[in-house]
Amino acid sequence: MNPHNQTVPPARSTAGRGDLFASRMAKTPKSFIREILKVTEDPRIISFAGGLPSPALIDVEGIAQATARVLAADGRVVLQYSTTEGYLPLRQFIADRYKKRLGLSVSSDEILITNGSQQCLDLIGKVFIEKGDHVAMERPGYLGAIQAFSLYEPVFHPVLLHEDGPDPSQLKDVLAKHHQKFFYGVPNSQNPSGVTYSEERRKEMAEILSGTGTFVVEDDAYGELNFSGTSRSSFWKYLPDQTVITGSFSKILAQGMRLGWIVAPRDVMEQIVIAKQASDLHSNYLSQRIACEYLAHTDIDAHIRKIQGAYRHQCELMQQLIAEQFPPTVKFTRPEGGMFIWLTLPDGVSSMDVFDAAVKEQVAVLPGTPFFIDGGGSNTLRINFSNSTDDKIREGITRLARVIRNLSKP
Amino acid sequence: MNPHNQTVPPARSTAGRGDLFASRMAKTPKSFIREILKVTEDPRIISFAGGLPSPALIDVEGIAQATARVLAADGRVVLQYSTTEGYLPLRQFIADRYKKRLGLSVSSDEILITNGSQQCLDLIGKVFIEKGDHVAMERPGYLGAIQAFSLYEPVFHPVLLHEDGPDPSQLKDVLAKHHQKFFYGVPNSQNPSGVTYSEERRKEMAEILSGTGTFVVEDDAYGELNFSGTSRSSFWKYLPDQTVITGSFSKILAQGMRLGWIVAPRDVMEQIVIAKQASDLHSNYLSQRIACEYLAHTDIDAHIRKIQGAYRHQCELMQQLIAEQFPPTVKFTRPEGGMFIWLTLPDGVSSMDVFDAAVKEQVAVLPGTPFFIDGGGSNTLRINFSNSTDDKIREGITRLARVIRNLSKP
Secondary structure, three states: OOHHHHOOOOOOOOOOOOOOOOOHHHHOOOOHHHHHHHHOOOOOOEEOOOOOOOHHHOOHHHHHHHHHHHHHHHHHHHOOOOOOOOOHHHHHHHHHHHHHHHOOOOOHHHEEEEEHHHHHHHHHHHHHOOOOOEEEEEEOOOHHHHHHHHOOOOEEEEEEEEOOEEOHHHHHHHHHHOOEEEEEEOOOOOOOOOOOOOHHHHHHHHHHHOOOOOEEEEEOOOHHHEOOOOOOOOHHHHOOOOEEEEEEOOOOOOHHHOEEEEEOOHHHHHHHHHHHHHHHOOOOHHHHHHHHHHHHOOOHHHHHHHHHHHHHHHHHHHHHHHHHHOOOOOEEOOOOEOOEEEEEOOOOOOHHHHHHHHHHOOEEOEEOHHHOOOOOOOOEEEEEOOOOOHHHHHHHHHHHHHHHHHHHOO | OOHHHHOOOOOOOOOOOOOOOOOHHHHOOOOHHHHHHHHOOOOOOEEOOOOOOOHHHOOHHHHHHHHHHHHHHHHHHHOOOOOOOOOHHHHHHHHHHHHHHHOOOOOHHHEEEEOHHHHHHHHHHHHHOOOOOEEEEEEOOOHHHHHHHHOOOOEEEEEEEEOOEEOHHHHHHHHHHOOEEEEEEOOOOOOOOOOOOOHHHHHHHHHHHOOOOOEEEEEOOOHHHEOOOOOOOOHHHHOOOOEEEEEEOOOOOOHHHOOEEEEOOHHHHHHHHHHHHHHHOOOOHHHHHHHHHHHHOOOHHHHHHHHHHHHHHHHHHHHHHHHHHOOOOOEEOOOOEOOEEEEEOOOOOOHHHHHHHHHHOOEEOEEOHHHOOOOOOOOEEEEEOOOOOHHHHHHHHHHHHHHHHHHHOO
């Protein structure tokens, strides 16, 4: 199997009625990750290819109790239609947490509850992107965002991501060449690279973007997963009128409940509400009420510290094994948090060859190419540490080291 | 307040940064219904304006028990990420029910689970509509569909809806003038009119559409709510390669869980899966599992018969009072099911005037104008019978009769 064929440009199956579908569909890469995951459904395979939070860290008991309370106390209401914006006390919880964690002033009416943070990206595409509009994003960039925005047919402008954030002079160049509707990035523990922007880089970018009319779309799926519990500034602090933040309960509460949120200045929020109404009326109200009830009765900080500790341990173990066993020519990132390590193989070693050979050894990794909207990255790999036990990390990395050593031989 | 100003064309609040938003946003009417509902939030108001199923008919206890079982037995799985297509046993339940109810052959891999049926309309817009494409729909047409499709900037072509379905010669004319991507309709107990297409009209339409390449988007939110429990044929029976069906658990199970589904031929489904992935990865998995568990342990036919019986009673009571108290010049539909009666006032009587006067009498109704994409309908009203007690129906219709009598005086 060569998953390469299934991504940029995507395979189309419109034979027979070729003009039936809108042109946007041909521009949207089918999820390479989901295709890969199909290969790795075999339970004997040790998979570092996916992006799943650890199910062992979900507080099932606490959520079950909150669910029972909500259904017993207010069943007819929580199962009825609700508001497009989302449950106000949950939005207030989010606003309060921004204040507490980051010192940010965000009002509950600048927050809307979504079906996971992926929906934020769809709503942002709907509201902002006219076909042919220019959009800047990190290189490598998050595949979910590439997919979501592609449906609105922008022209993408990649900005190289360094270890401390996007390249400022590339960002300036891109802004000088075309008006960019927004810059999309994941400043904290980026997917796929694990990079966290430095505070200086955030400031510098904010200065470059200030007054340009170009928004920052700050995807903050992993902000709460910084291993040290520290937080850098949100762009909302520097550019409150030019920033949209996307957030998620998937990594700290439970991903199957599909709860995310979007933060936007009021005039943008007004458009987002219209787009959300048209898209699906409102987010799952039962889940919103369960989350709110759960958060009211849980020490969420302690729960998040537990997740941070577990992921730190898994990440450090993986890094240690990589340092010990991989050829020294393989470079890897040292994430401050999140769920991913990013590998750069020696020139001439193909990550697709590594993928194919690793699957034979019953280990799955994710080749980095789909994260490069302009091609390239053929010697990069993303590996996930959040969803593996120590034993699987030890065994899987050992096998992967063997594969890479074999392929790196001159 | 004049809700008229807030609909077609919609008020925009982009003053100051006018070119920030994509042009599609200006084309999407903000939900007139939601604006009206804000007026009617006052609990003293008797509202026939909304479109809510009766919360009294939700089996809260049964759902709570199913929820507890699912979380106890499989908590870590039901709170983890899941597949884009949706939970297979739930899709199989839906396929089996089509077989049983309608004799339709639908396979589970032609079904995808959505966040309520509104999301089906968004996905259909994404997959089919290129800006400027032609789309035919009923006149009056469902506002939620107008909103969803508007985001993809089609040219709408209304086809007059008679008591037995859309006008066939208008449909032919519309098809002759432009290639229509699809015809959108609600063949069973339409929203807003309450009309159900006759079997003959379905056949005739299918003959007209066969081989044209124009799809039928059959929105079947109310098919299970036929008071007599009988069902007419789906267009899928006549045009299996040219039909997309949207369905919903909102009216038979619980609307706050946001569970709908879309049925499409395989080549269309392949595109819908890509669009769904990009839009929000997958639907709420906890809710899918709860629904499936509930359906496995419930006599859903008995539950639906209970809903049918209650709505029939409420509808008949409302019709009886209308016949007794409204001026004979007011025409009203005799729905076979669903949740709405449609009123046509005598020429020269404005439904906006009725709305304003009725609010003063603490009754809310929905003026029909936003359902007419090409203008008109200013003497039409939609009233909802599903979400009112007998007492409220008696009192509310009596007050409304007084308002209409006063405004109908020469």
